[in-house]
Amino acid sequence: MSMSQWPALRGVAATTAVATLLWCGVAGAQTVITAPANRYSAAEDVQIGRQAAAQVAQQLPILEDREVTSPIGSIGRRLVDAIPPEFRHAEFRYSFDVINVREINAFALPGGPMYINRGMIQAARNEGEVASVMAHELSHVALRHGSAQATKATKYEIGALAGAVIGAIIGGRVGGAVSQGTQFGLGTAFLRFSREYERQADLLGSHIMAQAGYDPRDMASMFRTIEKAGGPSGPAWLSDHPNPGDRAAAITREAHSLQVQNRVDDRGAFADVQARLRRMAPAPTTKEATRVVPAGDSPSTPAARPGTGGVEAPSPDYTTYTEGNVFRVSVPSNWRELPGTHAVIFAPDGAYGSANGQGVFTHGMEIGLVGTETPNIRTATDDLIGSLAASNPSLSRPSRYDTMTLAGRQGLHTVLSNASDATGREERIEVFTALVGDGGLFYALGVAPRDRFSAYQSTFRRVVGSIQLK
Ligand SMILES: [Zn+2]
Numbered sequence: 001m002s003m004s005q006w007p008a009l010r011g012v013a014a015t016t017a018v019a020t021l022l023w024c025g026v027a028g029a030q031t032v033i034t035a036p037a038n039r040y041s042a043a044e045d046v047q048i049g050r051q052a053a054a055q056v057a058q059q060l061p062i063l064e065d066r067e068v069t070s071p072i073g074s075i076g077r078r079l080v081d082a083i084p085p086e087f088r089h090a091e092f093r094y095s096f097d098v099i100n101v102r103e104i105n106a107f108a109l110p111g112g113p114m115y116i117n118r119g120m121i122q123a124a125r126n127e128g129e130v131a132s133v134m135a136h137e138l139s140h141v142a143l144r145h146g147s148a149q150a151t152k153a154t155k156y157e158i159g160a161l162a163g164a165v166i167g168a169i170i171g172g173r174v175g176g177a178v179s180q181g182t183q184f185g186l187g188t189a190f191l192r193f194s195r196e197y198e199r200q201a202d203l204l205g206s207h208i209m210a211q212a213g214y215d216p217r218d219m220a221s222m223f224r225t226i227e228k229a230g231g232p233s234g235p236a237w238l239s240d241h242p243n244p245g246d247r248a249a250a251i252t253r254e255a256h257s258l259q260v261q262n263r264v265d266d267r268g269a270f271a272d273v274q275a276r277l278r279r280m281a282p283a284p285t286t287k288e289a290t291r292v293v294p295a296g297d298s299p300s301t302p303a304a305r306p307g308t309g310g311v312e313a314p315s316p317d318y319t320t321y322t323e324g325n326v327f328r329v330s331v332p333s334n335w336r337e338l339p340g341t342h343a344v345i346f347a348p349d350g351a352y353g354s355a356n357g358q359g360v361f362t363h364g365m366e367i368g369l370v371g372t373e374t375p376n377i378r379t380a381t382d383d384l385i386g387s388l389a390a391s392n393p394s395l396s397r398p399s400r401y402d403t404m405t406l407a408g409r410q411g412l413h414t415v416l417s418n419a420s421d422a423t424g425r426e427e428r429i430e431v432f433t434a435l436v437g438d439g440g441l442f443y444a445l446g447v448a449p450r451d452r453f454s455a456y457q458s459t460f461r462r463v464v465g466s467i468q469l470k
Helices: 042-059 066-081 118-125 127-142 145-152 159-170 170-186 186-191 195-212 215-231 236-240 247-255 269-279 286-291 375-389 450-468
Strands: 095-099 107-110 113-117 319-325 327-332 336-338 344-349 350-356 358-361 364-371 402-406 409-419 428-437 442-449
Touching: 042 113, 042 145, 066 269, 095 118, 107 127, 113 118, 113 127, 118 127, 118 215, 118 269, 127 145, 127 195, 127 215, 127 269, 145 195, 159 286, 170 450, 186 195, 195 215, 195 247, 215 236, 286 344, 319 344, 319 358, 319 450, 327 344, 327 364, 327 450, 358 402, 375 409, 375 428, 402 428, 428 450, 442 450
Parallel strands: 095 113
Antiparallel strands: 107 113, 319 327, 336 344, 344 364, 350 358, 364 442, 402 409, 409 428, 428 442
16 A cells, blocks of 8 residues: 555644744844744654654765865854754754755755755855855754744644655655655645745844854855856755845845854865865766665665565564654564654565555555544544545545554554555555544554455554554
8 A cells, every 4th residue: 555645634723823923123133033833842843854864864965075074064063053042942953964966955954954965065155155054044943944834834744744844855756755745735835935934044044143253244145146056947945945035135134233243264164165075076966866876675765566576474573663752562573664754664575665656565564643633533533544545546445443442542443455556456454543642543554465464464463452652
């Protein structure tokens, strides 16, 4: 079956807290910035960013050259130290990687991981210009714009958010299963910020610049540099960070109210970085770079058609996994843990991969948690199955539910049939659900080909019996 890609069904209450941005312009004083409303926690930002960062490391070429990465990291740390106290989050871990691709772009993930394209560093006219892009990205992170935008626009699970983030970054074929989140319009919601957020990131970025010892007017000049250097389709960075209007003038105006503290002493370190990059082989495009990434063992990586070769029967030995602070589960020890974008999948070799551009698995279990608006488990389970059907068009609908116990809670159980995307053969999907906490539906899906299903059912029962919710 196709891996889950449903929008979460979480309560609508939170969405009424529409982000309100306040700028209290006071003549002669720097603009006061208020972070927008956010229904996610800072820890959830970290979790989203961590998941997406793992995908970045797997799919994009991180430049490992200390003569480049060390000075860039120093600029980053200098900027981090200049974040105003009200926008610091103890959980956040800022990091600065250089991606060896030529597009003029940079992006930062919720919770702190930042990536600067080599093309961006080579395009900058001086250290202040590259610092300004980093300060702008840092501001999006510190103001938690990614999850704030998701708060405003949608009702998605954090797993879906991570998928959408990376889908938006990588996109297309290489994004594979993870880019599926974008079909709900989420990818753009995440990385392509609203003009309001852009204005905020420009302003806070300029404050951080000044506090870190850079001239905030370098930000205005960097925007002009980026504009001029754009290729035929325009600079990637500007399409992700749309101009809120009069951008350069607004920054220059703000700069009048800012005092540059402990001005950075330019000893030529940045010029050395650029010289070093010029001596390297030219950077590939993102498309070229991602094409040569070898296939890994993640479900998001295109692989051989799953389920067509031999798949080992479930081992009688079990391995226990702890999934975040959500649950523990024991699965056959020859099943791999495939942390997905929406849930965790446990499957044996040969039983997962991609087909028709979607992540699929043919044998194993998917376990996850979605939000739900309803306190009625039957309705919530119907909604879950309805969402599954969106990416599995031949999925049957439940004719009945049985009650069962899942992690000590009263749960529901049913068996569905489906035609596998990978093999075209008929498969069975065993669904287990239970309501948890306030507004959550915990679920486990057991998947096996129809002719193997009865042999797998006892395994599914044993796995489900082992689940402990935290
Ligand atoms: Zn931006």
